[in-house]
Amino acid sequence: MNRTVDGVLDRADPRQLRELRQLRIRTLLRANRTLLDADPRGAPIIRNEVVALSPTEAALDRARAAGFGIGRTRVLEGLDVTIVVLQAPTGMSTRRALERLRRADPEGTYDYNHIYxxxxxxxxxxxxxxxxxxxxxxxxxxxxxxxxxxxxxxxxxxxxxxxxxxxxxxxxxxxxxxxxxxxxxxxxxxxxxxxxxxxxxxxxxxxxxxxxxxxxxxxxxxxxxxxxxxxxxxxxxxxxxxxxxxxxxxxxxxxxxxxxxxxxxxxxxxxxxxxxxxxxxxxxxxxxxxxxxxxxxxxxxxxxxxxxxxxxxxxxxxxxxxxxxxxxxxxxxxxxxxxxxxxxxxxxxxxxxxxxxxxxxxxxxxxxxxxxxxxxxxxxxxxxxxxxxxxxxx
Known part of the structure; x- marks a missing residue:
């Protein structure tokens, strides 16, 4: 795509344009299998990571008890919130990890660590x-x-x-x-x-x-x-x-x-x-x-x-x-x-x-x-x- 000229893009089939980014995503995932994964819709995510927005201590205690590890904690001082990166237990998929955390803390805010x-x-x-x-x-x-x-x-x-x-x-x-x-x-x-x-x-x-x-x-x-x-x-x-x-x-x-x-x-x-x-x-x-x-x-x-x-x-x-x-x-x-x-x-x-x-x-x-x-x-x-x-x- 880096070699594509403007004229070629102007004649491109609009239905195929989305596939260009999907191809890039698939290439990225293949080259980094141990680090990256795809969410259910195919978007790139960091493998085995779930991000939580300002989780309560009780929620974090439940996550630890379920085998989750606390990866990174980012205190966002300018916004008065905290982001905690939770590591999925060994053998648990990222998708299942997210589902489990959401069920355990339905009032909390959890999602994949998507890549943009x-x-x-x-x-x-x-x-x-x-x-x-x-x-x-x-x-x-x-x-x-x-x-x-x-x-x-x-x-x-x-x-x-x-x-x-x-x-x-x-x-x-x-x-x-x-x-x-x-x-x-x-x-x-x-x-x-x-x-x-x-x-x-x-x-x-x-x-x-x-x-x-x-x-x-x-x-x-x-x-x-x-x-x-x-x-x-x-x-x-x-x-x-x-x-x-x-x-x-x-x-x-x-x-x-x-x-x-x-x-x-x-x-x-x-x-x-x-x-x-x-x-x-x-x-x-x-x-x-x-x-x-x-x-x-x-x-x-x-x-x-x-x-x-x-x-x-x-x-x-x-x-x-x-x-x-x-x-x-x-x-x-x-x-x-x-x-x-x-x-x-x-x-x-x-x-x-x-x-x-x-x-x-x-x-x-x-x-x-x-x-x-x-x-x-x-x-x-x-x-x-x-x-x-x-x-x-x-």
Missing amino acids: LESGEILAAPTRTAATAAQGGGGARIDNHKVGLIDGGVQRTHPVFSGVTVHEHGCAGSIPSSHGTAVASLLVGRSDVFHGAAPGAELFAADVYCGLATGGAVDSVAEAFAWMAREKVPVINISLVGPANVLLEQIIRVVTARGHVVVAAVGNDGPSAPPLFPAAYPSVVAVTGVDAKQRVLVEACRGKHVDFSAPGANMSAAGIESPFAVVRGTSFAAPIVAGLLARQLDTIDKTHADSAVAALAAQAADLGARGADKIYGNGLVGDELRPPEQLASR
């Missing part, structure tokens, strides 16, 4: 020079504003982050990833030949992968949200997708109720696929992608949860193996919306957050059916961030 994956692809290095391939230079610097990123690690030494304050979290030294670096550049990048949606804003980047097969797990994502809350980051971008998970839903509910804005990519499983999460949670700002002709990406998920559209095809972003790369997917549309919202918010306030989202919706260019719809949401924003040659060719 990126929602976009690094297609290739630009065939032209970085100067002509990137989204124009400069851009008005956004000072005194923060924006968060939950993703892979960021290549901080890339020129587009020169002069940008980047705070890292999640690993003993962040491990740069192509996806995380590209999304970060579209958020805050700024150089003579490139700028993101909120150029120069202070970036809080949580690496939830750390180069591990078990990266992207629910407990790591939850801890990243807690860090953002402690650091008082108003807008948080997460370009990752996966199944519904009751712990993640509760964490996001707490975060958004406090006034943070969570922006997420809708995913690339195609128009007939069921909604992906966290974008499909009601309190999340869900973003789809459009191509240079303002048509929705054929691979983009659809549904009533879609809030905005933004450029998501033939976009240039910071690369690791080359100065800039061509990227495609809803992963790269989401940071454009997150960056535009970050420009408006410098404090954590629910009323201000709701007003910022409403203001952006009022500015959006209506696409598709009149008014908000399941394909484009409230409409297109950030179209001016396309490479100059795309705008000139219209």
Whole structure:
């Protein structure tokens, strides 16, 4: 898929698009049989682990008595909750372990430790020079504003982050990833030949992968949200997708109720696929992608949860193996919306957050059916961030 060009994807059979991510999941599971497993619907999980949200001591005592081990305990200080990872007894499947814990503590919150994956692809290095391939230079610097990123690690030494304050979290030294670096550049990048949606804003980047097969797990994502809350980051971008998970839903509910804005990519499983999460949670700002002709990406998920559209095809972003790369997917549309919202918010306030989202919706260019719809949401924003040659060719 990394070698697929935009034109091929545009002609793809929408019914087969979901299979692309399923193929990636199957490959991941085969390569990590001892660490990973699949839940009943085929979503990747950490083998033999069940996560619990703020379990009572009585519940933990019952779990120990039933043979469960206490793996990791994450005290999420910014959210006033605790996540406990429980290890299934020897010989018990992860599915049975979850069922048993839920039966023993029906008032508790338990789920699989699901793995969340990126929602976009690094297609290739630009065939032209970085100067002509990137989204124009400069851009008005956004000072005194923060924006968060939950993703892979960021290549901080890339020129587009020169002069940008980047705070890292999640690993003993962040491990740069192509996806995380590209999304970060579209958020805050700024150089003579490139700028993101909120150029120069202070970036809080949580690496939830750390180069591990078990990266992207629910407990790591939850801890990243807690860090953002402690650091008082108003807008948080997460370009990752996966199944519904009751712990993640509760964490996001707490975060958004406090006034943070969570922006997420809708995913690339195609128009007939069921909604992906966290974008499909009601309190999340869900973003789809459009191509240079303002048509929705054929691979983009659809549904009533879609809030905005933004450029998501033939976009240039910071690369690791080359100065800039061509990227495609809803992963790269989401940071454009997150960056535009970050420009408006410098404090954590629910009323201000709701007003910022409403203001952006009022500015959006209506696409598709009149008014908000399941394909484009409230409409297109950030179209001016396309490479100059795309705008000139219209």
